[in-house]
Amino acid sequence: MAYDLILQNIARHINLTPGEQDHFISLLKPEEVKKKALILREGQLCNNIYYVNSGILRAYHLDKDAKEATIMFALSDWWITDMFCFINCQPAMLFIEAVENSSIVGLQKKDLDQLLIEVPKFERFFRIIMQNAYIREQLRVIQNLSLSAEERYHSFLTKYPQVVKQVTQKQIASYLGITPEFLSSLKVNKTKN
Amino acid sequence: MAYDLILQNIARHINLTPGEQDHFISLLKPEEVKKKALILREGQLCNNIYYVNSGILRAYHLDKDAKEATIMFALSDWWITDMFCFINCQPAMLFIEAVENSSIVGLQKKDLDQLLIEVPKFERFFRIIMQNAYIREQLRVIQNLSLSAEERYHSFLTKYPQVVKQVTQKQIASYLGITPEFLSSLKVNKTKN
DNA sequence: TTAAATTCTTAATATACCTTAACTCCTTTG
DNA sequence: CAAAGGAGTTAAGGTATATTAAGAATTTAA
Structure with missing residues (x-):
């Protein structure tokens, strides 16, 4: 060590x-x-x-x-x-x-x-x-x-890019205060826009 | 002073x-x-x-x-x-x-x-x-x-009783992250139960 | 290497909380 | 003291997000 x-x-x-x-x-x-x-x-x-x-x-x-x-x-x-x-x-x-x-x-x-x-x-x-x-x-x-859930998610992505690579979406959702299902649906909408 | x-x-x-x-x-x-x-x-x-x-x-x-x-x-x-x-x-x-x-x-x-x-x-x-x-x-x-909005409200009441006496409900609502209208409706339900 | 468990996704339905609006009651201010 | 603005209430209708459930994808473990 x-x-x-x-x-x-x-x-x-x-x-x-x-x-x-x-x-x-x-x-x-x-x-x-x-x-x-x-x-x-x-x-x-x-x-x-x-x-x-x-x-x-x-x-x-x-x-x-x-x-x-x-x-x-x-x-x-x-x-x-x-x-x-x-x-x-x-x-x-x-x-x-x-x-x-x-x-x-x-x-x-x-x-x-x-x-x-x-x-x-x-x-x-x-x-x-x-x-x-x-x-x-x-x-x-x-x-x-x-901020809305979606805005908090994007803010998280830019603020903690390293964390995003290492943890599950379920864990990110629980940091943002939303369900994993809803986070999943946010990502779909992001791709569409 | x-x-x-x-x-x-x-x-x-x-x-x-x-x-x-x-x-x-x-x-x-x-x-x-x-x-x-x-x-x-x-x-x-x-x-x-x-x-x-x-x-x-x-x-x-x-x-x-x-x-x-x-x-x-x-x-x-x-x-x-x-x-x-x-x-x-x-x-x-x-x-x-x-x-x-x-x-x-x-x-x-x-x-x-x-x-x-x-x-x-x-x-x-x-x-x-x-x-x-x-x-x-x-x-x-x-x-x-x-916690739900109602639980946060009760927690606020017990944690900051002095503040409750000195500020408006609109200000408490904006601390809790809810609208004054919704806070008002919470109080009604509390009385009913 | 396969079986089991967990995560992710999608979609239908449900709900907590928001928006708008109208009214009453205070408080502030001229 | 009167008028105006702000605060609180109530209620109807709307939306963001939750819940449930089921299947697909990925990870874990045996």
Whole structure:
């Protein structure tokens, strides 16, 4: 397991000394996950935030009718967790599964909390990570409120072309908040126009 | 204009020395806004993040059919801005208006950037602010995807009882992503059951 | 390599929510 | 205080999207 990618990810925002880099890496728990394996289940304590080295993860929620709502896809170089439950030490609301075989690293809540105290530079790093995540979700809320299903689909295609290649339409539909049948019919109309 | 409230807001997460407090306060621009006044318009540069001392603000987006989508309400003790445009120095996508006469303080982007460098403790503070904002938006996305209009309405009533008292139903409807007419009909059914 | 399972598609029917419109009740403002 | 505009309500009719079901295509697993 190479840590280049995650160190680059961090170096985009803060500069670590070699010692700080080593300390940070010592906290990481690398993990290889097989396609369809779950790294988090609803109801479990969510103790880890994950960085995706390669592969792709998907976080989803199951509603009372067992319908899936995809909350996010995490490609290579993304961070993912059930943030509410991670921060508040609550049982997870989300499932996180590997869409493809993936290589990830986990960082435990207690280790992160201590890291933020010992190396306060990381506060800046995670401020930026959280800020970007907030902005992403806010843009999604805006689109959910003001675009039709078809418009959201096209926006998704242009915003996440890499994800489109790696996940099923059923999963894209559950991200957009529509049924796979309706997504299928949208594609037909697109070809016709 | 008293700065107790905003200092308490900050003291909930970090400890400032008296000197740091004074420095921080020197960066703030207090402003009294009248009901219905806009403090940000779509297309303007969004140079400020605002803290609400008293009153209530509303951020909304206008879609291509001039339909409003309410993105957030900010009560007393909340922070609000068009985060994407604030961070990226882009023209705003959002309008921010005062729902009632409000007393707010603005903090300019350039002053915040410098503050984060001069007093790095603020990185922790804004990390927590961004984190909470991210969690809020993510919960909203989950609800938008998995609840019916009626369920979202009831959830809103219990989550933001204070907001319910201060804004119109039209504004609540535009937050929920439904028409005021439909919200009105939901209330009738609730009474009947 | 085949059987089983899952995904994708198509189409008919159903429904949650929208649109329009008309009326009442408030609130704002001159 | 009167007039005008906006907010809330109700109801009829319309549309975007869901549901159900069945067959075809693809993937998974034995």
